[in-house]
Ligand code: HEM
């Protein structure tokens with residue numbers, strides 16, 4: 313085997329505000345290369361990233377898409393991106409209808425009310441706020457609570473506990489749970505029992521999961537609990553996405569001017585292009601189960617751990633002209649879809665809900681807050697690591713007065 | 722309307738369920754001769770020759786659709 317270059321992408325060593333340059337250097341030299349830093353094969357071209365998503369038979373999630381372990385996770389813990397077909401197919405079939413584009417569109421009035429309420433709250437804080445903690449996170453938390461029908465009194469507990477790394481059970485597969493984890497399993501089990509006792513009438517997704525049947529069998533309490541956790545964890549990407557979109561727009565003053573001139577006409581475009589430019593998922597992992605060839609000639613061998621960067625794919629100059637610029641005038645009809653929501657059977661099941669939140673959040677913010685901008689002199693920071701793109705804080709300022717709500721005629 | 726969402730021939734049936742389809746375009750990439758994307762939904766090409774289309778590719782489109790909106794059935798002909 314020939315001497316391979318060491319990749320420039322080093323996401324653990326103080327993550328670059330814009331890793332595109334490192335990733336572009338790696339792609340230009342060798343789009344599929346072993347990375348000692350990631351202890352994985354690193355994939356940065358659009359075509360190869362797409363092929364990994366397409367070929368789910370060769371590239372498995374069961375070792376975890378967040379950091380492939382040495383062994384598959386125990387089968388009863390396999391949900392969503394810890395699962396492969398057919399187990400994954402059966403889970404997904406339960407949920408696609410509730411999260412389809414046509415169904416989620418009906419949530420728009422709820423989204424408009426939620427976002428306007430939050431902006432009313434910002435107005436009361438005077439001329440500055442933190443976009444991440446005061447706006448983006450509450451938008452996404454309110455939506456997942458509504459979708460799953462989490463009772464108001466339980467929300468804080470559920471959302472906080474669900475995002476603890478141990479909550480999936482992965483860190484604790486022996487079942488030697490800490491008291492907090494035990495309480496959490498009890499809570500989930502109790503939720504399933506209560507919903508089942510209440511009957512199938514309610515239209516929240518938790519109830520749907522509780523009454524779904526496959527060949528006459530209902531789903532196990534544990535599996536339902538893990539699916540709920542997966543939805544909460546996945547939804548958290550939306551908060552990051554809203555932050556990334558605002559930051560991207562603020563970094564491109566000419567594009568911001570264009571946007572402010574036609575918010576109605578350009579919001580959908582801004583969200584698509586902004587998620588291409590800086591989506592919340594920078595990269596993911598798979599483990600190779602059987603030999604498979606990737607575009608570019610690399611033959612992946614069984615056992616290989618693969619890190620594939622959605623962010624790098626979305627900045628591949630073979631696909632997107634001048635990829636490192638946010639441009640609202642791209643001809644989207646002529647371009648392939650971005651990889652921001654992934655590709656293949658694991659394609660983000662919350663895409664429609666994520667888009668709806670982002671569209672209403674961005675358009676309403678810029679419509680109602682005159683002179684909205686990043687606080688001059690403020691330098692935002694990224695969360696560390698290779699998986700996420702997310703600003704920890706975005707300090708914003710605006711000029712009063714706040715304009716009227718957009719959800720009442 | 723941007724085309725049909727269901728077609729049946731003597732030996733085959735292909736459909737896209739718009740209550741599920743969320744417009745990812747995977748089907749159109751997999752079998753461009755049969756599916757096309759418009760207004761964020763997949764449609765069947767009115768001029769598609771279903772009987773001549775690559776059956777394996779149609780199975781792949783059905784498998785990969787992330788919203789489980791594509792159905793491909795082969796009728797064992799009479
Ligand atoms: C703009 C917002 C969002 C972005 C950019 C995003 C991105 C992604 C990506 C890239 C994947 C693929 C993971 C993989 O292939 O390993 C994914 C999967 C997933 N997302 Fe999202 N997501 C967003 C919002 C949401 C929301 C709102 C929800 C919850 C309703 C959600 C729930 C999920 C779930 C459950 C999966 C796993 C799907 C599966 O394995 O079949 N996401 N997301």
Ligand code: SF4
Pocket residue numbers: 737741742743744745746747748749758762763785786787788789790791
């Ligand atoms: S692959 Fe499925 S969801 Fe995507 S466009 Fe085709 S039918 Fe619609």
